[in-house]
Amino acid sequence: MSPLWSGRLETGLDQRVFEFSVLVDRDRRLLPYDLEASIVHVRMLERQGLLGETDARRLREALAEVEFAPDGDEDIHSMIERVLTEHLGELGKRVHAGRSRNDQTAIATRLWARDAASQAARSVAELARALVDRARVDGDLLLPGYTHLQRAQPVPLGHHLAAHATALLRDAGRFAAAREAANVSPLGAGALAGSSLGLDPGYSAAELGMDAAFENSIDAVSDRDFLLDFCYAATVTMVHLSRMAEELVLWTSQEFGFAELSDAVATGSSMMPQKKNPDVAELVRGRAGIAIGRLTGLLSLIKGIPLAYNRDLQDTRPQAYEQFDAVTEAAAVMALAYATLGFDAEAMGAAADDGRTVATDVAEGMVTAGATFRDAHHAVAARVAAGERFEAPSAEQAVAARTAPGMPGAYRAQLDRLTERIEAVLATE
Structure with a gap:
């Protein structure tokens, strides 16, 4: 033909x-x-x-x-x-x-992107649920929270995992916005200027379950912003997954010793018999870099295209397909890694309760007794510099003193709210 x-x-x-x-x-x-x-x-x-x-x-x-x-x-x-x-x-x-391949490919791509965004949101929500489920079981274990990769203050594991889940639900929200952006029908726009056959674009949009038909026929066939929205949402998600992956690499190292990956998600060495490598986490971390490259490539591809349709636009689709595969596959293996991760409560607890992570609490105790925080800060810093390790409050007491909404001592209430939001995402078609 x-x-x-x-x-x-x-x-x-x-x-x-x-x-x-x-x-x-x-x-x-x-x-x-x-x-x-x-x-x-x-x-x-x-x-x-x-x-x-x-x-x-x-x-x-x-x-x-x-x-x-x-x-x-x-x-x-x-x-x-x-x-x-x-x-x-x-x-x-x-x-x-009454149809051109220009509006034909645009509608098919939008329908694919609509489903892809929904599926990606569900994949991310499934990972968030795995984190929340794990937090409900092991959430009371203590570990040090970090800033600058230096031990800062003690936190429950549940509070830490809830932080990752919170970020992932923001990602699910970005996918929902990408789905909404895709849910506009270009059918009837033709090559760029519509048709004289008396078509009904509004009928086609309604039959496809789309929110609306196009407002401008030229824009309808040349718009790929919805793919940018989808790929941006996927890229931010991959960045979040990369941060989680880096943390798994650190936590499962002998230097931290906070956790051990299950055999189902770890690999060995062909030469060194003692090795247990976090390859899954390293691959996720690496693929986040590739995802950033795809988004940058798409932006560069679209930036110089005059209205209306140009053949360059066909190359936006493979990038979006690969972005979808990357984010859904990475979310799935990370969910498996967290579901099967073994935590070392003793190593985590010792790091959380090393006599220095409660220094802020000691200073705040002096404030309660009437000192200014700045004076208390200097006094406690001097004692730490002199080698003092504080026996009171304990790490458990420090956590228990922080019970306002969103704080470590209230992490179980966070888990309840997260669960409601996760189930809402999973229930969305």
Whole structure:
């Protein structure tokens, strides 16, 4: 079958150019979404009197049976029309009435992005739930909180894990916003200036469950901001996962000794028999860097494109596919790592209660007795510099003194609120 645009050009496309430009295999993910939109387009054409009832029914039935079977096709859209024409003859060609590949690819990409954002949000929420579940079991274990990677103040493990879960739920919110941005239909915009056939873009949008139809046909076919939103949400999530991964690398090192990865998520050394390596965490940390690169690449790709559609835009999709795979896979393996992590309560507790992490509490006790905090701070700092280690308050007492909402002593209330938010994300379709 000749390319859909071949009527204008007399000679065939050089095979090297064809192979350079096609994206059929990587766009396989778009097939169910393109078919869904095509079926709605056929219903709209019938509703507007542009297709008869019998022809519309035959087209819808044929579209429902299309499977991925490329045969020298330029793209998924061309493949669908070829298959329809092979099965229905001239009737198959009528599916393209009032439609360009520009709005066709835009709607399929938006439908994919809508689902991808929802799935990514659920993956992140599942990881947050794994952290909360672990916090409910081992949350009372104490460890030092750190600033500048220096021991700062004692905190319960549950408070620390809740901090990661809180950040992840912000990520879920960013994916929800990306889903909303994708949920606008470009069907009816055509190549860039719509159609004179009397289409009903609002009907198509409603049938696809989208919030609205496009406001401007030129913008509709050239807008890929929703992919930027999705890839940005994925990048921030990967950054958060990278921070968690770095922490696992530190905690499972002999220098910290706070935790040990289960055999299910650790690897050994081919040469050193004693080694147990946190490869999963290291891979997540590395892939966060690649995710940052994808986002930067997408921004650079889009920045110089004049209105309206340009072929550059086809390369936005593989970047988004890879970003989706990276964030959902990383979230899943991190959930497994935390669910099976073994904590060393003795090592963590000793570090949390080393006689210095309560120095702030000692100073605040002096404030309660009437001293200014600055004077108390200097006095306690001098005692620490002289080598003193404080026996009171204990790390447990220091935590128990901080019970205002959001503070370490109130972490279980945080877990309850986090659980409500997590379940809300998981319940969203």
